[in-house]
Each structure stands twice: as structure tokens, then as C-alpha cells.
Amino acid sequence: MQVKEAVIERRSGVALWRQIADRMRREIGEAALGGDGRMPPETALAERFGVNRHTVRTAIAALVQEGVLRAEQGRGTFVEGRKRLAYPIRSRTRFSEGLAGQSRGLAADLLDHATEKAAADVAKALHLSPGAPVIRLETLSHADGRPVSRARSWFDAERFAGMAEAFAQTRSITASFREFGLADYLRHSTVVTARHAEAGDLKDLRLSPGAIVLVTTAINVDTRGKPVQYSETRFAADRIELHIPGSEAQ
Amino acid sequence: MQVKEAVIERRSGVALWRQIADRMRREIGEAALGGDGRMPPETALAERFGVNRHTVRTAIAALVQEGVLRAEQGRGTFVEGRKRLAYPIRSRTRFSEGLAGQSRGLAADLLDHATEKAAADVAKALHLSPGAPVIRLETLSHADGRPVSRARSWFDAERFAGMAEAFAQTRSITASFREFGLADYLRHSTVVTARHAEAGDLKDLRLSPGAIVLVTTAINVDTRGKPVQYSETRFAADRIELHIPGSEAQ
DNA sequence: TTAATTTGTCTATTGTTCTAGACAATTAAA
DNA sequence: TTTAATTGTCTAGAACAATAGACAAATTAA
Structure with missing residues (x-):
């Protein structure tokens, strides 16, 4: 019974x-x-x-x-829904490569962009002076037609002038960096938290109120260790799991 | 206005x-x-x-x-509440060392333990045959008097016979391993997800319904690469953030 | 075709949540 | 002491959530 x-x-x-x-x-x-x-x-x-x-x-x-x-x-x-996709976080973390093989129809859209003055946390992460010009990108990524993550990224506006246009064309951070002569970059640090999705993310990620987002705050650096990207990404927690390999496997 | x-x-x-x-x-x-x-x-x-x-x-x-x-x-x-504690996930991830310096009154309680037959996922993670005897520990960790995480760990019952008693006495996985002659171990892999807390965790972690838990599923291995511990830990998402350093910092 | 199973729609009733307003109790500043 | 600011308690009604029951509509199996 x-x-x-x-x-x-x-x-x-x-x-x-x-x-x-x-x-x-x-x-x-x-x-x-x-x-x-x-x-x-x-x-x-x-x-x-x-x-x-x-x-x-x-x-x-x-x-x-x-x-x-x-x-x-x-x-x-x-x-109807499928299993959670595995998103690997490793030294060379690349969005599209990470999900390749698990899904088709990977796409990243540029929702918005602006050049602004760096706030304290952004400046610190990018090793810039507070108030220095930075480019902010607001992006939305899909896999298999379902929205998967919503990211906000900052770049040094001096070194990466035209980043928004490059991303709009290539639809990839990795490819955009390549246009600036940056062939390789490394994940310096990642902080993971979880919280309830906010109104904007509910809409963009097509979630219902009360849904959970996994939030990663990450810094990418070039091969000389200089920060090139600071980003906060919200993943729909019921569609993604983060995979962190041990150091020997990296 | x-x-x-x-x-x-x-x-x-x-x-x-x-x-x-x-x-x-x-x-x-x-x-x-x-x-x-x-x-x-x-x-x-x-x-x-x-x-x-x-x-x-x-x-x-x-x-x-x-x-x-x-x-x-x-x-x-x-x-009254304090800031979120940073929980580092790195090659040598140790619960108490990770939070040391950020909080006082670190403590781990053994809520329950049992020797049972390994389910498929446990057997696979520990490189044992399905049905092999394993020891399961149910633990609850506090920092500054607030419950922080609730973990379920499995160990090979043959190699670590008496693990529950060792943990009850030392209140530390690291110290318990030492009693079995295992001086060092490494984090092999970590999978992070987030979900709403279940009834039992709501009670143990003193959360209110709708609260979020960060869930890590991890495998620890000895220095020869043999799995020694498989665990699922639920962290109160509003009290903890997971920090994942890049590989060069490990 | 008939019957059984399952989702879809409707009405009515009860309990919980939210609003609105009034006023008491406590503390700190004028 | 008086006043202002703030939290605590109470009542009543409106909006929303949950229960209960009945029956319609579509599909599948007998």
C-alpha cells in the first residue's frame, strides 16, 4: 500500500x-x-x-x-525535459567546449552591452583602478533550445576595445579573445553560490518563481597571469551541474 | 524618492x-x-x-x-547573522582546515552510521563490486554554533572497519583516516548542484522551507589514486560559498 | 462498440495570506 | 518631561490557495 x-x-x-x-x-x-x-x-x-x-x-x-x-x-x-548538462570547471574552462557533445544547438546571444566605470569589485578583479573604463556584456546561452545560463562579464575597455562587436559576431568569448591576439587564457578562480532566481533571470532563463540559480563568479587570466575577464554567471540549477575535477586530472 | x-x-x-x-x-x-x-x-x-x-x-x-x-x-x-563562510575546494580539501580562521567553534557530530551493501553509484565511486560492504556515516557540521553542512559519506568497510567509532572520537575525517595509516588523501572530483532543501535537512540545518542547499558529490582518493571516500554534502546556501581556485594556485 | 482510464473544466466551500487601520509599549532624542 | 521613532498586538475584510465533488472530453483496451 x-x-x-x-x-x-x-x-x-x-x-x-x-x-x-x-x-x-x-x-x-x-x-x-x-x-x-x-x-x-x-x-x-x-x-x-x-x-x-x-x-x-x-x-x-x-x-x-x-x-x-x-x-x-x-x-x-x-x-519532456532532459537530464542536467554537466558543465566542467577547470583551468581551461570554455563555455561551448564544455557542453559540446552533450547537446546540440549551442548558442550565445548578446542581450546588452555598455562601456562604464569599474565598480570596486570589478576593478579589484581586473587589476584596474576604480573608475577605469570597462566593457560590460550581458549574455544568454542556450543548449538544445533551452536557456541555460545568463552571464554578466567585464573586460578592460582599453585592451579589449570593440569586445561587444566581436562577441556579437563570433558569439563566443574564446573566439572574441582570439581577435585581440589572445590565443589562450586560464581560469584563475571560481566562487560558487546558489540563490533564488531574480525577476530578470526568471524571464530570461524561462524559470518559474522559486527556482534556483547556481551563481559562479569567475576570473580568467592570460598566460602571463593578467586578468582579462571578470564574470558572474547564473545557471538554471535544474538544467546544469558543475563538475570540478581534482588537480591531477586538470 | x-x-x-x-x-x-x-x-x-x-x-x-x-x-x-x-x-x-x-x-x-x-x-x-x-x-x-x-x-x-x-x-x-x-x-x-x-x-x-x-x-x-x-x-x-x-x-x-x-x-x-x-x-x-x-x-x-x-x-545578527554573519557573512557567508568561504569553503575552498582544492586538491587537499579538508573540512576543518577550510573554515579555520574564518570561524570559531568548528564541530562535527555523528548523527548516524551503518554498515550496508554498496548501491550502484557508491560501488562505482569507490571501485568496489555492487553489494560489497560499505560504512555509511551521517554527519552534521557547525561553525560558530550555526549548522553549516550535512554530509553522507561511504567508506570501504573492509579497509576502514571501525570508521564510525574513529569519527565519533576524533570528530574529523582527516584524523580518522590517520588512525588507519592514511596520512594524506586528495580530492579526485567534485560535482556541484543546488536544490531546495528536503525536510530532514531543513530540520538539521535549521533552515526554513524554500531554503536552498548547495550539494557537492565528491570522491577522495589516497596518494596511489585508490578511492577512499565517497560523499554527498548539503551546505546551507546562505551560509557558505564554494571557492574553487584555478589549477596553478593549487 | 463498450468500458476503463486519464486529463480538462466547472462550482462551491474552507483555510491561509495579505491588506488596512488603530493603538499600545518601548526607546532615544529634544 | 515631552515628542518622535520604532516595534508589538489586535481586529476585520479582501485576495489567494486548497479541498471536495461532479461531469466532460479524449484515448486505449477489452
């Missing part, structure tokens, strides 16, 4: 349907639910979570909206 | 007070709010978030409960 699980909390400030949606999304990712591509019927899910069928339906509707599930009247509900 | 920010979403399945609590927790962590140790008055916060004062009060009550804030009638509301 299927016993009701006591994992859903009431009065928590998070609606039951959202808790159920979050849980189903995770279990689908682990193939613990809908592993054969087919979800259990709504009535079975409702019994399992100890809620009304309508509450489960609201959760399913949210996952359909996200593209994780697809519901067909009379047939059932099916899994 | 302070203009209302449109960052709080209604009908999202996440109560406004919880969205506001999550946002304030983050801004406090970044010192963007209460940087001087003192929070703006409730009326000002209510206006800023475009909600009723009572809604802000509910959010503050949740953060008081978490130990992030302290409210004093007539005086104001003050920041």
Missing part, C-alpha cells in the same frame, strides 16, 4: 503546489519519477503527496509551463 | 513574506542591507517592497527565527 509521505509542509510560505512541483522536478531529473518517460496519473500523485488532485494539477501545470512535462488529455502526462 | 521595486511576484506560489525574507537574507549577506548592523524601519521596508508593513513583519519574524535578525521594541531591528 502506498503510504502518504510527510514531506510537504503547510503554512510554510510556500504553496503546496509549488513544493510538489519543485519535488517532482528534482525527482524527474534523478529519473526517480517518470523514468520511463511517463508520469503516474494525477490521482496516484495526489494520494502519494497527500493532497487534492487539483493541487497536483496546479503543480503539473507549472512544470508544463517550464517545458519539463507535457500533458495529453486521455493519454497521460509525459516527461 | 524611494520608488517601489517590482521584484516581488504575486500568484507565484511563494508567499510575499517568504520572497521578501529570501531577498533580505541575501542582501544582508552581501551587506547591501543592514551593512551597518541596523536594518531600515519596517515602514521603509514595506514601502520599498510595495507591501503592507505586516507582510514585512512576517518576513522579519522568519529571519529572527533563523537567527539572521534580532528585533528590539522601540529601538529597531539588527543584523
Whole structure:
């Protein structure tokens, strides 16, 4: 007999349907639910979570909206979303190379760009004086047609004048650097945090409120150790996992 | 004039007070709010978030409960919680060494342990046959009196017979390994994901529903490259950030 | 064709969250 | 002492979330 699980909390400030949606999304990712591509019927899910069928339906509707599930009247509900992509973080971290082989249709769009004065953290990371001119790029990356990450990058405006135009054309940081005579660069440091997605990222990454983003704050340096890029990237946490090899494997 | 920010979403399945609590927790962590140790008055916060004062009060009550804030009638509301601790992930990753210097009162408790048959993923990670006996430790780590991480580790039961007892006494993986003649070990790989905390972790890590955990799945190996530990650690995402140095710094 | 299974839609009711306003209690400054 | 600023408590109503039940619509299997 299927016993009701006591994992859903009431009065928590998070609606039951959202808790159920979050849980189903995770279990689908682990193939613990809908592993054969087919979800259990709504009535079975409702019994399992100890809620009304309508509450489960609201959760399913949210996952359909996200593209994780697809519901067909009379047939059932099916899994649409794929597994999490592995994003390797290593000395030579390159966005497109990292995801190559796992997905098709990799693309990076330039949403916005500006030349501005470096704030304290940007200046420190790039070894510039505060207020020095920097170029800021706002980019959005897709894999298999699904948005995967949203990044904000800064570059020294003197050394990389025209970076935005180069990126708009090549759609790749690595290729853009090459146009500036920078053939190779290294990942100097990466800081990883996680938080709830903000309104803008919810929209760009097509997430639903309450969704989680993995945030990496990274510094890339040239082969002489000079910083060339400072960036903050928000990854949709249910589509990506970060892989950090040990040093001997790098 | 302070203009209302449109960052709080209604009908999202996440109560406004919880969205506001999550946002304030983050801004406090970044010192963007209460940087001087003192929070703006409730009326000002209510206006800023475009909600009723009572809604802000509910959010503050949740953060008081978490130990992030302290409210004093007539005086104001003050920041109690500290900054996020930096947890370095490098070749020689050691829990207590990593946090040493940033906090006092580091402690690890053994919540539970068992000898069991290795599941497929555990066997693969430890280079054992599926079903081989392994020791599983369930541990909880504190820093400055606040729970920081909840880990589940597996060890080869043959090589490390008595691991649970060693850990219970030394309260350290590194020290326990030493008792088995293992003076040094290396981090072979780390996978980082993020998700909503589950019921058990909410309780152990003293989080409120909707909170985020950073999950690292790691393999440690001895100096000959043989796996000695496989572990999954859940970090409270608002108390910890993972630091990954570039390979040249390792 | 018929029956069973499953998702989709509708109405009504109850409980929780949010708003609104008023006023008390405490502290610090004038 | 008086006043202003701030948090704490209470009441009432509006908006949203969850439950309950009934039945329609589509698909599949008998």
C-alpha cells in the first residue's frame, strides 16, 4: 500500500503546489519519477503527496509551463525535459567546449552591452583602478533550445576595445579573445553560490518563481597571469551541474 | 524618492513574506542591507517592497527565527547573522582546515552510521563490486554554533572497519583516516548542484522551507589514486560559498 | 462498440495570506 | 518631561490557495 509521505509542509510560505512541483522536478531529473518517460496519473500523485488532485494539477501545470512535462488529455502526462548538462570547471574552462557533445544547438546571444566605470569589485578583479573604463556584456546561452545560463562579464575597455562587436559576431568569448591576439587564457578562480532566481533571470532563463540559480563568479587570466575577464554567471540549477575535477586530472 | 521595486511576484506560489525574507537574507549577506548592523524601519521596508508593513513583519519574524535578525521594541531591528563562510575546494580539501580562521567553534557530530551493501553509484565511486560492504556515516557540521553542512559519506568497510567509532572520537575525517595509516588523501572530483532543501535537512540545518542547499558529490582518493571516500554534502546556501581556485594556485 | 482510464473544466466551500487601520509599549532624542 | 521613532498586538475584510465533488472530453483496451 502506498503510504502518504510527510514531506510537504503547510503554512510554510510556500504553496503546496509549488513544493510538489519543485519535488517532482528534482525527482524527474534523478529519473526517480517518470523514468520511463511517463508520469503516474494525477490521482496516484495526489494520494502519494497527500493532497487534492487539483493541487497536483496546479503543480503539473507549472512544470508544463517550464517545458519539463507535457500533458495529453486521455493519454497521460509525459516527461519532456532532459537530464542536467554537466558543465566542467577547470583551468581551461570554455563555455561551448564544455557542453559540446552533450547537446546540440549551442548558442550565445548578446542581450546588452555598455562601456562604464569599474565598480570596486570589478576593478579589484581586473587589476584596474576604480573608475577605469570597462566593457560590460550581458549574455544568454542556450543548449538544445533551452536557456541555460545568463552571464554578466567585464573586460578592460582599453585592451579589449570593440569586445561587444566581436562577441556579437563570433558569439563566443574564446573566439572574441582570439581577435585581440589572445590565443589562450586560464581560469584563475571560481566562487560558487546558489540563490533564488531574480525577476530578470526568471524571464530570461524561462524559470518559474522559486527556482534556483547556481551563481559562479569567475576570473580568467592570460598566460602571463593578467586578468582579462571578470564574470558572474547564473545557471538554471535544474538544467546544469558543475563538475570540478581534482588537480591531477586538470 | 524611494520608488517601489517590482521584484516581488504575486500568484507565484511563494508567499510575499517568504520572497521578501529570501531577498533580505541575501542582501544582508552581501551587506547591501543592514551593512551597518541596523536594518531600515519596517515602514521603509514595506514601502520599498510595495507591501503592507505586516507582510514585512512576517518576513522579519522568519529571519529572527533563523537567527539572521534580532528585533528590539522601540529601538529597531539588527543584523545578527554573519557573512557567508568561504569553503575552498582544492586538491587537499579538508573540512576543518577550510573554515579555520574564518570561524570559531568548528564541530562535527555523528548523527548516524551503518554498515550496508554498496548501491550502484557508491560501488562505482569507490571501485568496489555492487553489494560489497560499505560504512555509511551521517554527519552534521557547525561553525560558530550555526549548522553549516550535512554530509553522507561511504567508506570501504573492509579497509576502514571501525570508521564510525574513529569519527565519533576524533570528530574529523582527516584524523580518522590517520588512525588507519592514511596520512594524506586528495580530492579526485567534485560535482556541484543546488536544490531546495528536503525536510530532514531543513530540520538539521535549521533552515526554513524554500531554503536552498548547495550539494557537492565528491570522491577522495589516497596518494596511489585508490578511492577512499565517497560523499554527498548539503551546505546551507546562505551560509557558505564554494571557492574553487584555478589549477596553478593549487 | 463498450468500458476503463486519464486529463480538462466547472462550482462551491474552507483555510491561509495579505491588506488596512488603530493603538499600545518601548526607546532615544529634544 | 515631552515628542518622535520604532516595534508589538489586535481586529476585520479582501485576495489567494486548497479541498471536495461532479461531469466532460479524449484515448486505449477489452
